[in-house]
Amino acid sequence: MNAIVKAAAATTHLMSGNEAVARAAWESGVRVGTAYPGTPSTEILESLALYPDVHAQWSVNEKVSLEVAIGASVAGSRAFCAMKHVGMNVASDALMSQTLAGVGGGLVIAIADDVGLSSSQNEQDSRFWGRFAHVPILEPADSQEAYEMVRRGFEISERFSVPVILRMTTRICHVKGLVTVGTREERPDVPFERDPSRWVLVPSTARKRLPWQIAREADLARFAEATDLTVLDDGPDKRLGIITSGPAFMHVREAFPDLPVLKLGFTWPLPIERVRAFADGVERLLVVEETEPLIEHDLKAAGLTVHGKDILPRVHELSVPVLLAAIGGLLGEPMAPPPEVAASNMEVFPRPPTMCVGCPHLSVYYCLSRLHRNISIAGDIGCYTLGAGHPWNALDTTTCMGASMGMALGMDLGRAEADKTRGIVAVIGDSTFLHMGMQGLLDMVYNRGNVTVMLLDNRTTGMTGGQAHAGTGHDIHGNEAPSVDFAKLVEALGVRKERIRRVNPYEMPTLFKMIKEEIKQPEPSVIVTNQPCVLIPEFERYTPLKVVDEDCTGCANCLNVGCPAILVTRRETTTSPKGKPVEKAWVTIETAACTGCGLCPSTCGPNAIVPAPGPLFDVPARGDA
């Protein structure tokens, strides 16, 4: 990464789309760059933070992040903001109004769509925001284009006074390709210009801005017709012309080298006249886009006859094999045989993501799974969403960032008579609580709800790889920063001091008792767990554990902890004294991976799990290797 930061102008490097975007933002003279972490966008800000002369920060959520970037733009600087697709749902309040005022310094917003849902709760298409907010959409097809479109995006933003959206997907963010870089542009120092007729969006101001916004979009449409961000990549086979955008272009070109392609880089507003001219040279048209049929619908509305999602899938990523089959069919070509492969896919068990060995969340879900029969559990977004999986199966809902708070209150208020005695529990992590959970908790307290909140403070934004936040005590650079005190915060929101409990989650019996006590209380409680994520430097290992084989009775209780270091060595079905079949499983612990957290021994009746001091394996001196 550092090599890229120091890369000289006109040199070429293997860069991910995220790294390329960060490089281009820095070269564009951006003074302020902001984000909340979210897959697949996280590395953009992590990378930007390595460059000099730019203020990079993690904000508490995407809305604040965009507002900070907007403020920097209004102040006269070039500003940049990055987020994952669902982040814009949170930030859109700012976007939808600021578009009326326009920008001061250029403002580019990179939105990363998780096409294929590798780590998200939905697969929404961020290109809708262009149509909704009347702002341009740029769609790169690889890292080099991502780099160039950020550079061009700032020019467009300033020329038309409009926030520009760079629409990325996982196959741009996380694909590495060769990028030729430039140097940082020195921007003029533009002082803030007071102009309430633009920046103060009261109805009288905003009303006057509406016609301006419509005129701006017409200007952008004219620009779209002329820009070299859209290119004709011609081909000799005129039976079908393809209109495509983003990474789909690469799949199209690989699958069909001879078809003419109109590759749209600037995809909103659409260059309708260029499409018409392209249509004149081919027999039929096909739109290849991920994921919604947006270009397709707009072209149809303009009176063009096009194929699109009638033959292509509506969801997930497109690929060379998908295009070969669908387009081959459209061209009336005989069904291509499936590709010759060395061997067909063989069925293998699924390997879903799991919590880490010794994760402090393990005990929380062990306890909740024991109590699950009598409680409903509202979940949230983070590593602890994995509590929905085996062996705990201990989440009843997960919707969006912070939703556990409001949904738990709703589940409390909306309960049926039959559920009168049911406990309601909400589980949320530290970063997610600060992102959008605290408002929900305030609502819960104010409206006299009765929910037991499990606030799992592992002092990092875990799922996205361990980013700092306002509760970690450090900033994006690892420098010391003010840190929120969760107990004081929830007390300030109105939770009674007696109902705010702190617990070491590795003390499982204490935790279990505490959860049971708080569920019985007729008011909101907050249980804050206080042990760090196993993947951050603050985590401490203890003496690892092992299983004494002759003491293990095969009861398999320890497997319910869900720690990946506990492995089954032997299974057997035996008969209980009452004649019922009992599934037994004898275990071993992968001592080399064990953190010695002590959770599994507390589930072991015969005390068969004991410390395993000493070297993990026989290590010869390196010299004789």
Add this chain to the structure above:
Amino acid sequence: MAGTTNILVCGIGGQGVMTASEVLAQCAVSQGLDVKKTEVAGMAQRGGVVTSHVRFGPKVLSPAIPDGEADVILGFEPAEAMRWTAHLKPGGIAMVNTQALKPPVVNLGLFPYPDDPVASMRRAGVTVYDFDAGAIARRLGEMRLVNTVLLGAIADHLPFEAALLKESIVARFRAHKPDLVTINETAFERGRAAAAEAAAA
């Protein structure tokens, strides 16, 4: 694409799949080739499935290797190599580390772990070279060397000299951790030898 070499590296989160594919990609860059590297690793740090596609040649378009086009599958775990077998082209090879890693769903008895993934692949007609890279790394005193051992193992199945790949690995250490250069060279050569032995068997 004609002239494109496709290598699919697969394993589970935390094994070093990303690092191995990064080394391969950088090595191809150093040969003046066009390169694309993509990974599918949703929640990679959490013990889930990780694959990385490395494609290089005169010009690479799509970053994803289609079914039946991988020249080499480098499996850090036998069941994972089996999972992605259909990506291998006829005549391609699968280099497989025999260290099995069973996920919690297998330990909980919800799914069986395949009896012998390597044998299943062979029965399906795949050329598999398998050996225990973990044992080699353990003998060298550092489990993280599995990565270098496996890269050494495929070094003689790439369109460039094994020495170039070795240099790409070692170059990563020379600047900041020079004391690790020799051990990585050793790991690389042990992997290379183990693969040759597996091929001869």
